[in-house]
Amino acid sequence: MSTRALVLILLVIGLVLGLGYAWLIDPVTFSESSPAQVTKAYREAWLLMAAEAYAQDDDWERTQTRLDALRDPNLAQTLAAAFDQYNAAGPNAKARALARLADRLNASTPGMQVYLAAIITPTPRPSPTPRVSATPHRTETPRPTATLEQPPTLTPTVTPIPDYQVIDRRAECGHGKQPPQIRVIVLDALGQSVPGKEVWITWEGGADRFVTGLKPEIDPGYGDFDMQLDQTYNVGVDKPTSVVVRDLRAEPCETEGRTSWRFILGPRTP
Amino acid sequence: MRKIIISLIALTIGLGLGVAIGWYVWPVTYTEAQPNRMGASWKDESIWMAAQAFAYDHDLEAAQTRLRPLDSEDLGALVLERATRAIEQNLPAIQIAYLARLAAALGARSPQTDVYLTP
Numbered sequence: 001m002s003t004r005a006l007v008l009i010l011l012v013i014g015l016v017l018g019l020g021y022a023w024l025i026d027p028v029t030f031s032e033s034s035p036a037q038v039t040k041a042y043r044e045a046w047l048l049m050a051a052e053a054y055a056q057d058d059d060w061e062r063t064q065t066r067l068d069a070l071r072d073p074n075l076a077q078t079l080a081a082a083f084d085q086y087n088a089a090g091p092n093a094k095a096r097a098l099a100r101l102a103d104r105l106n107a108s109t110p111g112m113q114v115y116l117a118a119i120i121t122p123t124p125r126p127s128p129t130p131r132v133s134a135t136p137h138r139t140e141t142p143r144p145t146a147t148l149e150q151p152p153t154l155t156p157t158v159t160p161i162p163d164y165q166v167i168d169r170r171a172e173c174g175h176g177k178q179p180p181q182i183r184v185i186v187l188d189a190l191g192q193s194v195p196g197k198e199v200w201i202t203w204e205g206g207a208d209r210f211v212t213g214l215k216p217e218i219d220p221g222y223g224d225f226d227m228q229l230d231q232t233y234n235v236g237v238d239k240p241t242s243v244v245v246r247d248l249r250a251e252p253c254e255t256e257g258r259t260s261w262r263f264i265l266g267p268r269t270p
Numbered sequence: 271m272r273k274i275i276i277s278l279i280a281l282t283i284g285l286g287l288g289v290a291i292g293w294y295v296w297p298v299t300y301t302e303a304q305p306n307r308m309g310a311s312w313k314d315e316s317i318w319m320a321a322q323a324f325a326y327d328h329d330l331e332a333a334q335t336r337l338r339p340l341d342s343e344d345l346g347a348l349v350l351e352r353a354t355r356a357i358e359q360n361l362p363a364i365q366i367a368y369l370a371r372l373a374a375a376l377g378a379r380s381p382q383t384d385v386y387l388t389p
Contacts, residue, residue: 003273010280011287018288027298032309035316042305045336046316053322057364066315093327 036071043070047082048094055097060104076107083112091115091208114209164237164244168264173253179226180250180258182235186212186221187266193221200236201225207240229258237265306341313340317352321368330375346378353383 022028035046050066053059072078079102087095091114099112108116167187174180186197195213212223227233227250235245244265250258292298308316317337324333334345342348353369363386370383379387 003276006273006277007280010277011284014281014284014286015288015291016284018285018290019292020288021285022289022292023298028293032312033300033303033307035308035312037299037301037303038305038308039302039339042339045339046319049316049319049323049336052326053319056322056326066319069312069315094329094332097326 034071035066035069043072044078044082046070047078048086048098051079051097051101052094054104055093055100063101063104076102076105079105079107080109083109087111163242163268164265165268166245166263167266168262169245170262171251172260172262173255174257174260180229181224181226181260182233182248183222183224183260183262184212184235185219185262185264186223186237187264189267191266193219195220197221197223198238199223199225200238200240200242202234202236202240202243203231209240227258227260235263235265304341305339308340314352316340317349318365318369321349321352321365321372324372324375325368333372334376344378346373346376349373349376350378350380350383353386354380357382 035043038046046066047070050063053066054063067075079098083095083098083102086092086098096115099108099115102108102112103116164186172183182201184199186194186199188194193212195216197212198209199212200207200209208225210223210225212221215222215224225233227248229250231249233248234243235248236242237244245261245263248261250260253259305313305316317340320333320336323336324330337345337348340348349369350373353366353373356366356369366383367386370379370386373379373383374387
């Protein structure tokens, strides 16, 4: 055997032995792991905490750092899976936070829309003319003598005419510990109850929805919503902007309890 | 004799290269580590996130579940220590408040952090 071949063989043997030692016998041990290296359960917990923290403080820069620490190449899928897991238990704050984070990452799924639609910012009311103040305010920093405060740029909108109208409206006084409710039965043009219809309940700063037909023992087109005592609600069908009933409150009854509202809604007749 | 010396040198170089590659170029990477093996800065971040999340969902049980893997026997003391350190580091008041509130919910309070309990 030539010397060159022997050197090569021994070099390879040495390399293999060295790798075996470095990987198997005495591997490098890092005393500090990163969030990307911890157990799957804790990585999921980390993701949820990051989502909730973002929902709490709206600090996107910090949230990005936290998400980057996971080094997850399929973050959108991981988020969607976590959302499905939490949302399976019904609407809740954790699922809402995950939906919001997914939306920020442009990775929202259809199932998240109900949470995202609920984030409604009150529409600013346009002031008819720009406000002009002729005299400066007394402030520490001098201001120009005339300031023109431009109103926010608003696209003129026409209040949409809802496709539904109220056929019957009743106030019902509740008994016992049952919370006041908005109770809706949706009918079709033939007066038949319609299951599976989306009814939106909106209020200042929020929205929720239910689908008719989940309580067929009451009516196939029936659905209800528990009211908070200090809130004023609107009711729409199909979409939150299609408001059919406005300004509902759980007013105190004359005897006891609070007012629930029962509506029968049907398609608007021309 | 010369051949043996060259062979030994080749073997030594191979060994050295192998160890260097195994330690520095492609070291063993660990996954599924326990959260208590995270670096101190990540642990701090984790406690801070748990406090923020608690401010959002008010779910003390969830907060405990999130803190327990950090391997502290006294979760309240863990968060209180972080809150105290946050005060010393002059971190934003809201950050200290979140930590102080979670610590208090876990039964750990101090005069230093109590001032942050009320909004």
